[in-house]
Amino acid sequence: xxxxxxxxxxxxxxxxxxxxxxxxxxxxxxxxxxxxxxxxxxxxxxxxxxxxxxxxxxxxxxxxxxxxxxxxxxxxxxxxxxxxxxxxxxxxxxxxxxxxxxxxxxxxxxxxxxxxxxxxxxxxxxxxxxxxxxxxxxxxxxxxxxxxxxxxxxxxxxxxxxxxxxxxxxxxxxxxxxxxxxxxxxxxxxxxxxxxxxxxxxxxxxxxxxxxxxxxxxxxxxxxxxxxxxxxxxxxxxxxxxxxxxxxxxxxxxxxxxxxxxxxxxxxxxxxxxxxxxxxxxxxxxxxxxxxxxxxxxxxxxxxxxxxxxxxxxxxxxxxxxxxxxxxxxxxxxxxxxxxxxxxxxxxxxxxxxxxxx
Numbered sequence: 001x002x003x004x005x006x007x008x009x010x011x012x013x014x015x016x017x018x019x020x021x022x023x024x025x026x027x028x029x030x031x032x033x034x035x036x037x038x039x040x041x042x043x044x045x046x047x048x049x050x051x052x053x054x055x056x057x058x059x060x061x062x063x064x065x066x067x068x069x070x071x072x073x074x075x076x077x078x079x080x081x082x083x084x085x086x087x088x089x090x091x092x093x094x095x096x097x098x099x100x101x102x103x104x105x106x107x108x109x110x111x112x113x114x115x116x117x118x119x120x121x122x123x124x125x126x127x128x129x130x131x132x133x134x135x136x137x138x139x140x141x142x143x144x145x146x147x148x149x150x151x152x153x154x155x156x157x158x159x160x161x162x163x164x165x166x167x168x169x170x171x172x173x174x175x176x177x178x179x180x181x182x183x184x185x186x187x188x189x190x191x192x193x194x195x196x197x198x199x200x201x202x203x204x205x206x207x208x209x210x211x212x213x214x215x216x217x218x219x220x221x222x223x224x225x226x227x228x229x230x231x232x233x234x235x236x237x238x239x240x241x242x243x244x245x246x247x248x249x250x251x252x253x254x255x256x257x258x259x260x261x262x263x264x265x266x267x268x269x270x271x272x273x274x275x276x277x278x279x280x281x282x283x284x285x286x287x288x289x290x291x292x293x294x295x296x297x298x299x300x301x302x303x304x305x306x307x308x309x310x311x312x313x314x315x316x317x318x319x320x321x322x323x324x325x326x327x328x329x330x331x332x333x334x335x336x337x338x339x340x341x342x343x344x345x346x347x348x349x350x351x352x353x354x355x356x357x358x
Contacts, residue, residue, distance in 0.1 A: 002247035006213050012204040013240040015233060017055075022062035023203045025196040027189050028055060034185045035063050035160060039070065042124060043155045044182050045147070047132075047171065048162050050189030053233025056162045059189070060128050073118055074126040084138040091127060091146065115149050115156035125157045132163035137175060144179045191230035194222060200232065201239055214246050217255035227263055238262065 003011060012021070024032065031048050038046035050056050064074055075094035082090060088107050092100040100110040118125050129135070129143065149156040161167070165188070171180060192200060198221045202210075224242075228234040242262050246254050 002243045003208075005247045005250075006243065007209065007211060008205075009209040011240070012208045012210070013236040013243070015236055017058040017061055019058065019062040019065045021204050021207055022058055023196075023200045025192045025200060027192065027196075028059060031056075031059055031187050031189050032063065034187045035059070036066075037185060038158065038160060039063075039067075039072070039126070041184060043158055044184035045158075045179065046160045047167070047183055047186040048160070048189060049165050049168050049186075050162075051191070051231060052164060053231045054189045054191070055232040056189060057130055058232070060130065060160070060162060071123040072126050073123050074128065076128045076130060078130045079132060079134045079139070081134050081136075082139050083136060084142040087135070087139040087142050088146075094127065095125070111146075112149055112156075116151060119151045119153075119156055126160070127157060128160045128162065130162045132161040133165075133167040133170070134163075135167075135170075137170065137173070140170065140176065140179060144182065147182060192225075192232070192235075193230060194225040197221070197225045197228070197230050197235060200235060204236075213252060214243070215253045217253060219256040220254060220259050223256045223259040223263075227259070238266075241266070 003009070022028070031050075034046055034048065038044065048056060048059070060076060064076075067074060073095070075091075075096075077090055077094045079087070079090075085104060088104060088111075089100070089102075092098075092107055092111055095111070095114060097110055097114055100107045115125050127146075132140075135143075143159060143161075146157055147155060147159065168186075168188070170176065171183070201216075201224070224235065224238060228238050242254060242259060245251075245258065245262055245265075251258065
Protein backbone atom coordinates (compact mmCIF):
# COMPACT_ATOMS: atom_id res chain seq x y z
CA UNK A 1 0.00 0.00 0.00
CA UNK A 2 2.27 2.80 1.23
CA UNK A 3 5.27 1.42 -0.67
CA UNK A 4 4.05 2.78 -4.01
CA UNK A 5 2.93 6.07 -2.50
CA UNK A 6 6.39 6.72 -1.05
CA UNK A 7 8.32 5.20 -3.96
CA UNK A 8 9.71 2.29 -1.91
CA UNK A 9 10.73 -0.99 -3.50
CA UNK A 10 9.40 -3.12 -0.64
CA UNK A 11 8.13 -2.91 2.93
CA UNK A 12 11.00 -1.68 5.11
CA UNK A 13 9.49 -2.69 8.48
CA UNK A 14 8.24 -6.25 8.09
CA UNK A 15 8.28 -8.24 11.33
CA UNK A 16 9.83 -11.43 9.95
CA UNK A 17 13.62 -11.60 10.51
CA UNK A 18 15.53 -10.72 7.32
CA UNK A 19 19.34 -10.51 7.22
CA UNK A 20 19.13 -7.98 4.37
CA UNK A 21 17.94 -5.42 6.91
CA UNK A 22 20.48 -6.22 9.61
CA UNK A 23 21.74 -3.03 11.20
CA UNK A 24 24.94 -3.19 13.23
CA UNK A 25 24.02 -1.04 16.20
CA UNK A 26 26.51 -0.76 19.03
CA UNK A 27 24.92 -3.69 20.85
CA UNK A 28 24.38 -5.83 17.76
CA UNK A 29 27.98 -5.28 16.65
CA UNK A 30 29.22 -6.50 20.01
CA UNK A 31 26.94 -9.54 19.93
CA UNK A 32 28.06 -10.38 16.38
CA UNK A 33 31.68 -10.12 17.49
CA UNK A 34 31.04 -12.73 20.19
CA UNK A 35 29.41 -15.07 17.67
CA UNK A 36 32.29 -14.68 15.23
CA UNK A 37 34.74 -15.23 18.07
CA UNK A 38 32.95 -18.48 18.88
CA UNK A 39 33.13 -19.62 15.26
CA UNK A 40 36.89 -19.06 15.28
CA UNK A 41 37.40 -21.01 18.52
CA UNK A 42 35.47 -23.99 17.10
CA UNK A 43 34.34 -25.22 20.53
CA UNK A 44 32.21 -24.46 23.58
CA UNK A 45 28.96 -22.56 23.99
CA UNK A 46 28.19 -18.93 23.18
CA UNK A 47 25.15 -17.49 25.00
CA UNK A 48 23.33 -14.41 23.66
CA UNK A 49 20.27 -13.12 25.53
CA UNK A 50 17.94 -10.21 24.89
CA UNK A 51 14.37 -9.01 25.37
CA UNK A 52 11.58 -10.10 23.03
CA UNK A 53 12.11 -8.41 19.68
CA UNK A 54 15.72 -7.37 20.40
CA UNK A 55 16.91 -8.81 17.08
CA UNK A 56 18.54 -12.09 18.16
CA UNK A 57 17.14 -14.16 15.28
CA UNK A 58 18.05 -11.53 12.69
CA UNK A 59 21.53 -11.47 14.21
CA UNK A 60 21.96 -15.22 13.68
CA UNK A 61 20.59 -15.14 10.15
CA UNK A 62 23.00 -12.36 9.35
CA UNK A 63 25.78 -14.54 10.78
CA UNK A 64 24.74 -17.35 8.45
CA UNK A 65 25.12 -14.96 5.52
CA UNK A 66 28.80 -14.54 6.41
CA UNK A 67 29.56 -18.27 6.63
CA UNK A 68 29.60 -18.98 2.90
CA UNK A 69 33.41 -19.13 2.74
CA UNK A 70 33.80 -21.18 5.94
CA UNK A 71 33.72 -25.01 6.17
CA UNK A 72 30.63 -25.04 8.36
CA UNK A 73 27.35 -26.92 8.36
CA UNK A 74 25.10 -24.72 10.52
CA UNK A 75 21.62 -25.65 11.70
CA UNK A 76 19.12 -23.47 13.55
CA UNK A 77 16.64 -24.94 16.01
CA UNK A 78 13.74 -22.93 17.42
CA UNK A 79 12.86 -24.58 20.73
CA UNK A 80 9.25 -24.78 21.91
CA UNK A 81 9.02 -26.41 25.35
CA UNK A 82 11.15 -29.39 24.33
CA UNK A 83 12.07 -32.09 26.81
CA UNK A 84 15.35 -34.01 26.58
CA UNK A 85 13.96 -36.73 24.29
CA UNK A 86 12.25 -34.29 21.92
CA UNK A 87 15.36 -32.14 21.81
CA UNK A 88 17.57 -34.91 20.47
CA UNK A 89 15.06 -35.75 17.76
CA UNK A 90 14.75 -32.05 16.84
CA UNK A 91 18.54 -31.68 16.58
CA UNK A 92 18.63 -34.60 14.15
CA UNK A 93 15.90 -32.99 12.05
CA UNK A 94 17.67 -29.64 12.15
CA UNK A 95 20.69 -31.26 10.50
CA UNK A 96 18.46 -33.00 7.95
CA UNK A 97 18.70 -36.47 9.51
CA UNK A 98 15.14 -37.48 8.85
CA UNK A 99 16.11 -41.18 8.82
CA UNK A 100 17.17 -41.10 12.48
CA UNK A 101 15.54 -43.89 14.55
CA UNK A 102 12.77 -43.13 16.99
CA UNK A 103 14.73 -44.30 20.06
CA UNK A 104 17.41 -42.24 21.79
CA UNK A 105 20.29 -44.70 21.34
CA UNK A 106 19.68 -44.82 17.60
CA UNK A 107 19.42 -41.05 17.35
CA UNK A 108 22.72 -40.58 19.18
CA UNK A 109 24.38 -43.13 16.91
CA UNK A 110 22.99 -41.46 13.78
CA UNK A 111 24.05 -38.00 14.96
CA UNK A 112 27.52 -39.23 15.89
CA UNK A 113 27.94 -40.75 12.43
CA UNK A 114 26.79 -37.52 10.78
CA UNK A 115 29.18 -35.39 12.83
CA UNK A 116 32.14 -37.65 12.07
CA UNK A 117 31.28 -37.67 8.35
CA UNK A 118 31.06 -33.89 8.44
CA UNK A 119 34.51 -33.61 10.00
CA UNK A 120 35.90 -36.15 7.50
CA UNK A 121 34.80 -33.79 4.70
CA UNK A 122 36.80 -31.00 6.31
CA UNK A 123 33.71 -29.27 7.74
CA UNK A 124 32.43 -28.47 11.23
CA UNK A 125 28.91 -28.63 12.65
CA UNK A 126 27.36 -25.62 14.37
CA UNK A 127 24.01 -25.78 16.18
CA UNK A 128 22.12 -22.55 16.94
CA UNK A 129 19.30 -22.94 19.47
CA UNK A 130 16.85 -20.04 19.41
CA UNK A 131 14.32 -19.30 22.19
CA UNK A 132 16.49 -21.30 24.59
CA UNK A 133 14.48 -20.00 27.57
CA UNK A 134 11.79 -22.53 26.60
CA UNK A 135 14.12 -25.44 27.33
CA UNK A 136 13.80 -27.29 30.60
CA UNK A 137 16.85 -28.23 32.70
CA UNK A 138 16.88 -31.77 31.27
CA UNK A 139 16.90 -30.49 27.71
CA UNK A 140 19.74 -28.05 28.46
CA UNK A 141 21.68 -30.91 30.03
CA UNK A 142 21.10 -32.93 26.85
CA UNK A 143 22.68 -30.09 24.87
CA UNK A 144 25.69 -30.21 27.16
CA UNK A 145 25.98 -33.96 26.61
CA UNK A 146 26.01 -33.42 22.85
CA UNK A 147 29.13 -31.31 23.27
CA UNK A 148 30.88 -34.50 24.38
CA UNK A 149 31.02 -35.75 20.79
CA UNK A 150 34.75 -35.72 20.10
CA UNK A 151 36.84 -36.37 17.01
CA UNK A 152 40.57 -36.94 16.69
CA UNK A 153 41.18 -33.17 16.48
CA UNK A 154 38.60 -31.80 18.89
CA UNK A 155 34.84 -31.37 19.48
CA UNK A 156 32.53 -32.36 16.63
CA UNK A 157 29.68 -29.99 17.56
CA UNK A 158 29.59 -26.36 18.71
CA UNK A 159 26.42 -24.67 20.01
CA UNK A 160 25.15 -21.09 20.21
CA UNK A 161 22.27 -20.52 22.65
CA UNK A 162 19.95 -17.55 22.12
CA UNK A 163 17.20 -16.70 24.57
CA UNK A 164 15.32 -14.18 26.63
CA UNK A 165 16.80 -12.84 29.90
CA UNK A 166 15.25 -15.60 32.02
CA UNK A 167 17.55 -18.11 30.33
CA UNK A 168 20.45 -16.53 32.21
CA UNK A 169 18.67 -17.38 35.46
CA UNK A 170 18.52 -21.03 34.41
CA UNK A 171 22.23 -21.00 33.65
CA UNK A 172 22.96 -19.64 37.14
CA UNK A 173 21.14 -22.51 38.83
CA UNK A 174 23.22 -24.97 40.83
CA UNK A 175 22.69 -27.95 38.51
CA UNK A 176 24.01 -26.00 35.47
CA UNK A 177 27.58 -25.81 36.75
CA UNK A 178 28.98 -28.23 34.15
CA UNK A 179 27.38 -26.27 31.31
CA UNK A 180 28.67 -22.96 32.66
CA UNK A 181 32.19 -24.35 32.55
CA UNK A 182 31.82 -24.86 28.80
CA UNK A 183 30.41 -21.39 28.07
CA UNK A 184 33.24 -19.39 26.51
CA UNK A 185 31.33 -16.08 26.17
CA UNK A 186 27.98 -14.52 27.07
CA UNK A 187 26.40 -11.23 26.02
CA UNK A 188 23.08 -9.53 26.76
CA UNK A 189 21.66 -7.63 23.81
CA UNK A 190 20.02 -4.50 25.19
CA UNK A 191 17.80 -1.89 23.49
CA UNK A 192 19.16 0.69 21.05
CA UNK A 193 19.75 4.26 22.15
CA UNK A 194 18.10 7.18 20.36
CA UNK A 195 20.91 7.66 17.84
CA UNK A 196 20.95 3.98 16.92
CA UNK A 197 17.15 3.92 16.71
CA UNK A 198 17.19 6.73 14.15
CA UNK A 199 20.05 5.13 12.22
CA UNK A 200 18.24 1.77 12.31
CA UNK A 201 15.08 3.29 10.78
CA UNK A 202 17.02 5.17 8.11
CA UNK A 203 19.05 2.06 7.32
CA UNK A 204 15.95 -0.06 6.71
CA UNK A 205 14.38 2.67 4.60
CA UNK A 206 17.56 3.04 2.54
CA UNK A 207 17.51 -0.71 1.81
CA UNK A 208 14.23 -0.26 -0.07
CA UNK A 209 15.18 2.84 -2.05
CA UNK A 210 14.04 5.62 0.29
CA UNK A 211 14.66 9.09 -1.18
CA UNK A 212 13.62 11.18 1.85
CA UNK A 213 9.94 10.62 1.10
CA UNK A 214 8.43 10.73 3.57
CA UNK A 215 10.66 13.29 5.21
CA UNK A 216 11.02 12.82 8.97
CA UNK A 217 11.12 16.01 11.02
CA UNK A 218 13.79 16.23 13.71
CA UNK A 219 11.23 16.24 16.52
CA UNK A 220 9.89 12.80 15.60
CA UNK A 221 13.01 10.80 16.56
CA UNK A 222 12.87 11.22 20.37
CA UNK A 223 9.13 10.48 20.26
CA UNK A 224 9.70 7.21 18.38
CA UNK A 225 12.52 6.16 20.69
CA UNK A 226 10.60 6.98 23.86
CA UNK A 227 7.59 4.99 22.75
CA UNK A 228 9.41 1.92 21.37
CA UNK A 229 12.19 1.82 23.94
CA UNK A 230 14.70 1.12 21.18
CA UNK A 231 13.48 -2.48 20.73
CA UNK A 232 13.82 -3.31 16.99
CA UNK A 233 10.56 -5.25 16.69
CA UNK A 234 8.62 -2.47 18.43
CA UNK A 235 10.29 0.06 16.14
CA UNK A 236 9.24 -1.98 13.10
CA UNK A 237 5.64 -2.29 14.25
CA UNK A 238 5.37 1.40 15.05
CA UNK A 239 7.04 2.68 11.87
CA UNK A 240 4.96 0.39 9.67
CA UNK A 241 1.83 1.87 11.20
CA UNK A 242 3.24 5.39 10.96
CA UNK A 243 3.88 5.03 7.22
CA UNK A 244 0.45 3.54 6.71
CA UNK A 245 -1.13 6.54 8.44
CA UNK A 246 1.01 8.87 6.31
CA UNK A 247 -0.15 7.12 3.16
CA UNK A 248 -3.84 7.23 4.09
CA UNK A 249 -3.59 10.95 4.91
CA UNK A 250 -1.22 11.67 1.99
CA UNK A 251 1.53 13.09 4.17
CA UNK A 252 4.90 13.79 2.55
CA UNK A 253 6.41 14.82 5.91
CA UNK A 254 5.96 13.14 9.27
CA UNK A 255 6.64 14.84 12.58
CA UNK A 256 6.12 14.34 16.31
CA UNK A 257 2.43 15.25 16.06
CA UNK A 258 1.86 12.42 13.57
CA UNK A 259 3.76 10.05 15.80
CA UNK A 260 1.54 11.11 18.67
CA UNK A 261 -1.54 10.35 16.58
CA UNK A 262 -0.32 6.81 15.91
CA UNK A 263 0.52 6.32 19.61
CA UNK A 264 -2.97 7.45 20.57
CA UNK A 265 -4.51 5.03 18.10
CA UNK A 266 -2.42 2.14 19.38
CA UNK A 267 -3.34 2.94 22.97
CA UNK A 268 -6.99 3.18 22.01
CA UNK A 269 -6.74 -0.22 20.33
CA UNK A 270 -5.50 -1.54 23.67
CA UNK A 271 -8.62 -0.26 25.39
CA UNK A 272 -7.69 3.31 26.29
CA UNK A 273 -9.85 6.10 24.86
CA UNK A 274 -9.46 9.16 27.06
CA UNK A 275 -9.39 11.96 24.48
CA UNK A 276 -12.47 11.43 22.36
CA UNK A 277 -14.86 10.66 25.22
CA UNK A 278 -13.51 13.57 27.29
CA UNK A 279 -13.88 16.06 24.42
CA UNK A 280 -17.47 15.05 23.72
CA UNK A 281 -18.40 15.23 27.41
CA UNK A 282 -16.90 18.72 27.81
CA UNK A 283 -18.71 20.05 24.72
CA UNK A 284 -22.04 18.63 25.82
CA UNK A 285 -21.60 20.01 29.33
CA UNK A 286 -20.85 23.48 27.96
CA UNK A 287 -23.94 23.33 25.75
CA UNK A 288 -26.10 22.20 28.68
CA UNK A 289 -24.89 25.10 30.80
CA UNK A 290 -25.85 27.54 28.05
CA UNK A 291 -29.50 26.38 28.07
CA UNK A 292 -29.76 27.35 31.75
CA UNK A 293 -28.82 31.01 31.20
CA UNK A 294 -31.76 33.22 32.30
CA UNK A 295 -33.47 34.99 29.41
CA UNK A 296 -31.87 32.88 26.70
CA UNK A 297 -33.80 31.60 23.71
CA UNK A 298 -34.20 27.97 24.77
CA UNK A 299 -35.39 26.77 21.36
CA UNK A 300 -32.50 28.39 19.50
CA UNK A 301 -29.92 27.12 21.98
CA UNK A 302 -31.40 23.60 21.84
CA UNK A 303 -31.02 23.65 18.07
CA UNK A 304 -27.41 24.78 18.38
CA UNK A 305 -26.76 21.99 20.86
CA UNK A 306 -28.26 19.45 18.44
CA UNK A 307 -26.08 20.73 15.60
CA UNK A 308 -23.02 20.68 17.81
CA UNK A 309 -23.71 17.10 18.82
CA UNK A 310 -24.27 16.15 15.19
CA UNK A 311 -20.94 17.69 14.18
CA UNK A 312 -19.21 15.88 17.01
CA UNK A 313 -20.84 12.60 15.98
CA UNK A 314 -19.85 13.03 12.33
CA UNK A 315 -16.28 13.95 13.20
CA UNK A 316 -15.99 11.05 15.61
CA UNK A 317 -17.46 8.69 13.03
CA UNK A 318 -15.00 9.92 10.41
CA UNK A 319 -12.09 9.34 12.78
CA UNK A 320 -13.37 5.87 13.64
CA UNK A 321 -13.67 4.96 9.96
CA UNK A 322 -10.09 6.09 9.34
CA UNK A 323 -8.88 4.02 12.29
CA UNK A 324 -10.86 1.01 11.10
CA UNK A 325 -9.32 1.28 7.65
CA UNK A 326 -5.82 1.47 9.09
CA UNK A 327 -6.47 -1.34 11.57
CA UNK A 328 -7.86 -3.64 8.88
CA UNK A 329 -4.74 -3.12 6.78
CA UNK A 330 -2.48 -3.64 9.78
CA UNK A 331 -4.29 -6.77 10.99
CA UNK A 332 -4.23 -8.26 7.50
CA UNK A 333 -0.48 -7.76 7.25
CA UNK A 334 0.15 -9.07 10.74
CA UNK A 335 -1.91 -12.17 9.97
CA UNK A 336 0.14 -12.80 6.84
CA UNK A 337 3.41 -12.42 8.73
CA UNK A 338 2.25 -14.70 11.57
CA UNK A 339 1.33 -17.40 9.05
CA UNK A 340 4.73 -17.03 7.38
CA UNK A 341 6.56 -17.25 10.70
CA UNK A 342 4.55 -20.31 11.74
CA UNK A 343 5.39 -21.94 8.43
CA UNK A 344 9.09 -21.28 8.97
CA UNK A 345 9.04 -22.71 12.48
CA UNK A 346 6.98 -25.82 11.78
CA UNK A 347 10.06 -27.77 10.69
CA UNK A 348 13.73 -27.07 11.49
CA UNK A 349 15.98 -26.16 8.58
CA UNK A 350 19.67 -26.76 8.04
CA UNK A 351 21.70 -23.81 6.78
CA UNK A 352 24.67 -25.17 4.88
CA UNK A 353 27.90 -23.33 4.18
CA UNK A 354 27.21 -23.47 0.43
CA UNK A 355 24.07 -21.40 0.96
CA UNK A 356 21.59 -24.25 0.40
CA UNK A 357 18.85 -25.26 2.84
CA UNK A 358 16.87 -28.36 3.61
